[in-house]
Amino acid sequence: MTKLRQLTALATAGLVAGLAGCGDGAFDPAGRGASEIADLWWLMFWLSLIPIAIVLAAIAWIMIRRRRGNVTTRAETKPDERPDRRTILIGGIILPIVLLVPVAVFTVATAKDREADGEALEIELTGRQFWWDVRYPAPGQNALGRDSFRSANEIHVPVGRPVELIAESADVIHSFWVPQLDGKIDLIPGRENRLRIEASEPGTYEGRCAEFCGLGHTMMRIRVIAHSEEEFEQWRTREAGPALVDLDAEGRELFSDRCGPCHVLRGQIERPVAQGTLGPDLTHVGSRDFLAAGAIPNTREGRARWITDPQGVKPGNLMPWVGLDAGEVDELVELIGELE
Numbered sequence: 001m002t003k004l005r006q007l008t009a010l011a012t013a014g015l016v017a018g019l020a021g022c023g024d025g026a027f028d029p030a031g032r033g034a035s036e037i038a039d040l041w042w043l044m045f046w047l048s049l050i051p052i053a054i055v056l057a058a059i060a061w062i063m064i065r066r067r068r069g070n071v072t073t074r075a076e077t078k079p080d081e082r083p084d085r086r087t088i089l090i091g092g093i094i095l096p097i098v099l100l101v102p103v104a105v106f107t108v109a110t111a112k113d114r115e116a117d118g119e120a121l122e123i124e125l126t127g128r129q130f131w132w133d134v135r136y137p138a139p140g141q142n143a144l145g146r147d148s149f150r151s152a153n154e155i156h157v158p159v160g161r162p163v164e165l166i167a168e169s170a171d172v173i174h175s176f177w178v179p180q181l182d183g184k185i186d187l188i189p190g191r192e193n194r195l196r197i198e199a200s201e202p203g204t205y206e207g208r209c210a211e212f213c214g215l216g217h218t219m220m221r222i223r224v225i226a227h228s229e230e231e232f233e234q235w236r237t238r239e240a241g242p243a244l245v246d247l248d249a250e251g252r253e254l255f256s257d258r259c260g261p262c263h264v265l266r267g268q269i270e271r272p273v274a275q276g277t278l279g280p281d282l283t284h285v286g287s288r289d290f291l292a293a294g295a296i297p298n299t300r301e302g303r304a305r306w307i308t309d310p311q312g313v314k315p316g317n318l319m320p321w322v323g324l325d326a327g328e329v330d331e332l333v334e335l336i337g338e339l340e
């Protein structure tokens with residue numbers, strides 16, 4: 001009996017842990033794809049309770065019989081008390097068909113590509129060790145053209161409009177997953193995957209990389225921020241424009257020397273096109289809530305820690321220590337905060 005109790009405790013702990021893992025939004029859908037997935041999950045859950053109830057009832061029945069002592073071996077049972085073919089037919093063939101056919105039909109329907117309602121907004125998402133490069137069409141446009149612009153680690157979308165994510169990778173396989181909006185999509189080098197997401201309510205939806213991609217994998221977070229159509233257009237116009245700070249010659253030189261080889265600061269620094277191919281676009285980095293793909297809050301202290309000890313904050317990331325003195329750190333912490 002103690003063994004049974006231990007097993008029950010273990011099963012309960014497993015169930016609680018499993019459900020806690022889903023606690024970040026899969027059961028609280030805020031987008032069309034996620035709603036469909038949640039509906040399918042609940043259908044599977046309720047249907048699976050039927051065989052579980054039957055099996056538990058059978059076990060209980062056996063246990064009660066054993067307690068009462070009227071246990072018989074097969075040889076002792078009369079032929080008409082043995083399970084007959086009908087029981088095997090119902091339990092082994094008919095019941096599984098009745099339970100699994102609806103699951104199969106709904107699974108195929110859910111997995112099918114969703115048809116577009118209205119024109120989708122294209123957003124290109126490139127996975128990198130260990131952050132997200134995001135490219136948007138120019139203000140007012142839906143498709144990615146020559147005047148598209150980059151941002152990082154946040155995806156801003158209009159509410160109620162389909163967004164076509166074009167997912168790619170610059171290095172290894174990553175996976176984009178925002179449970180409240182939709183299922184996962186892999187980002188694979190040399191391949192273009194597409195996922196159509198649609199947020200039904202304004203808000204901030206947390207996501208993460210869902211494919212082990214190296215040392216910094218657990219700190220590869222992303223957030224999708226859904227705005228009203230009007231707010232989104234305002235955000236896009238500002239984000240597409242140049243940085244809004246006026247740098248003096250000294251600040252300009254500091255940024256371009258220390259950060260410029262890997263990062264872009266649009267509109268402020270005239271430097272060769274080689275800029276910006278390795279790290280996130282920093283033109284409006286001050287408006288983001290986090291740095292380093294969710295690794296550290298974008299506060300004064302956060303920025304100082306990130307610049308002085310990138311490997312301590314997020315082991316394995318590709319940002320090098322560039323040998324700044326205390327004055328330069330202060331200046332850059334100030335500047336990055338102003339880049340809104």
Ligand code: CUA
Pocket residue numbers: 127128130173174175209210211212213214217218220
């Ligand atoms: Cu990128 Cu895990």
